[in-house]
Amino acid sequence: MATPRELDAFLADVERRAxxxxxxxxxxxxxxxxxxxxxxxxLAEHYGDRPADELPALFQRILQNTIRDFYRRSKVxxxxxxxxxxxxxxxxxDDQEKIDRLRAxxxxxxxxxxxxxxxxxxxxxxxxxxxxxxxxxxxxxxxxYWEGLDTAETAEAMGCSQGSVKTHCSRATQALAADLxxxxxxL
Amino acid sequence: MTHxxxxxxxxxxxxxxxxxxxxxxQGTDTLPSRVTARxxxxxxxxxxxxxxxxxxxxxxxxxxxxxxxSLFGDSFGxxxxxRRWAASAGILLVAGAFMFWxxxxxxxxxxxxxxxxxxxxxxxxxxxxxxxxxxLSTGTPAEKD
Numbered sequence: 001m002a003t004p005r006e007l008d009a010f011l012a013d014v015e016r017r018a019x020x021x022x023x024x025x026x027x028x029x030x031x032x033x034x035x036x037x038x039x040x041x042x043l044a045e046h047y048g049d050r051p052a053d054e055l056p057a058l059f060q061r062i063l064q065n066t067i068r069d070f071y072r073r074s075k076v077x078x079x080x081x082x083x084x085x086x087x088x089x090x091x092x093x094d095d096q097e098k099i100d101r102l103r104a105x106x107x108x109x110x111x112x113x114x115x116x117x118x119x120x121x122x123x124x125x126x127x128x129x130x131x132x133x134x135x136x137x138x139x140x141x142x143x144x145y146w147e148g149l150d151t152a153e154t155a156e157a158m159g160c161s162q163g164s165v166k167t168h169c170s171r172a173t174q175a176l177a178a179d180l181x182x183x184x185x186x187l
Numbered sequence: 188m189t190h191x192x193x194x195x196x197x198x199x200x201x202x203x204x205x206x207x208x209x210x211x212x213q214g215t216d217t218l219p220s221r222v223t224a225r226x227x228x229x230x231x232x233x234x235x236x237x238x239x240x241x242x243x244x245x246x247x248x249x250x251x252x253x254x255x256x257s258l259f260g261d262s263f264g265x266x267x268x269x270r271r272w273a274a275s276a277g278i279l280l281v282a283g284a285f286m287f288w289x290x291x292x293x294x295x296x297x298x299x300x301x302x303x304x305x306x307x308x309x310x311x312x313x314x315x316x317x318x319x320x321x322x323l324s325t326g327t328p329a330e331k332d
Contacts, residue, residue: 004234011233015226016215033225040233048238123214126207145208173200176207 006052011040014056014147018063021142024131025067035070039063060143061157071135122185129179133172136160140168141176 002010015036022032039062047058130138136158143154144165155162304311313319 004237007237008230008234011230015230016218016223017211019218019222019226020211020215029222033222033229036226037229037232040229041236044233044237046238048236119210119213120217123210126210127214130211141204145204146211169204170200173204173207177203 001049002052002055007044007048007055010052010055010059011043014059015040017142017146018059020127021063021146022067024127024138024142025135026070027131031070035063035066039066042066056147057149057153057157060147060149060153061159064139064143064157125180125183125185126176129176129183132179133175137168137172137175140165141172144169 018036018039019032022035023029026032026035039059042062043055043059047055047062050058130141133141139158140154143149143157144151149157151162151165154165158165
């Protein structure tokens with residue numbers, strides 16, 4: 001059973017990567033934070049009594065599911081918005097703002113200083129390339145290489161076969177390499 | 188963080204992927220302070236909802252229940268405990284009644300003996316007189332005469 005200290009240490013270790021993972025998926029700071037918050041709460045409430053070594057795989061699975069839930073809700077919301085627009089119906093200002101935020105692809109990036117160092121530029125390019133990847137490829141790449149899960153754990157978290165994980169990872173790496181080369185990076 | 192060595196057919200791809208993962212690690216150090224503060228706040232909130240604490244409270248409750256049970260002869264236990272308690276009480280009751288009956292019988296026997304002695308014409312002191320005992324064992328003087 002994970003002690004509060006172990007859970008605290010695990011969340012402290014994973015929270016920033018979880019935020020970035022969510023941000024790569026939804027491209028919005030508030031939504032990414034909400035996803036991480038939901039994931040943390042679900043982990044603590046439902047799996048807080050599990051052994052500490054089970055927490056990483058459980059958390060990644062919860063995080064990916066929460067991101068998928070967010071996509072589904074956004075899809076439904078966008079569908080209703082489109083229908084209301086087509087019928088000439090008005091949507092309130094708050095909803096319009098939320099949708100605008102959803103569509104904003106790089107609001108956070110605009111806050112970064114223009115005179116960033118070369119390292120920062122490389123990182124930005126990697127993040128940008130990652131954000132452009134298909135969701136499943138990005139998911140597999142981040143779980144496998146960033147979170148350090150093995151193929152079986154990644155497959156478990158993604159709900160797919162180990163063969164699919166290998167394929168997604170390979171395609172993601174090739175796509176990232178091609179995109180970074182196109183941006184002038186030497187690999 | 189340490190990245191596990193991936194088992195993959197293309198080592199070149201793995202090296203590239205790991206290099207990108209390291210770059211991403213550096214990126215997490217430069218998150219805006221408002222984001223890191225919010226993340227820390229979320230972590231605190233999650234910890235306060237940890238399932239383990241609820242379980243710990245339940246365990247504490249069970250321990251208290253057991254302690255009360257040992258103090259009050261398992262009277263706080265289940266139906267099985269109640270039956271066991273009732274059987275033990277029954278046995279104790281029967282044993283108590285038997286001991287009381289035995290004591291009463293003993294008292295009554297002694298009383299009967301005492302009353303028999305007192306109701307005889309012969310005074311009780313005669314029974315401890317040596318001459319009288321000798322007389323009883325040898326027969327009456329009239330018979331000798």
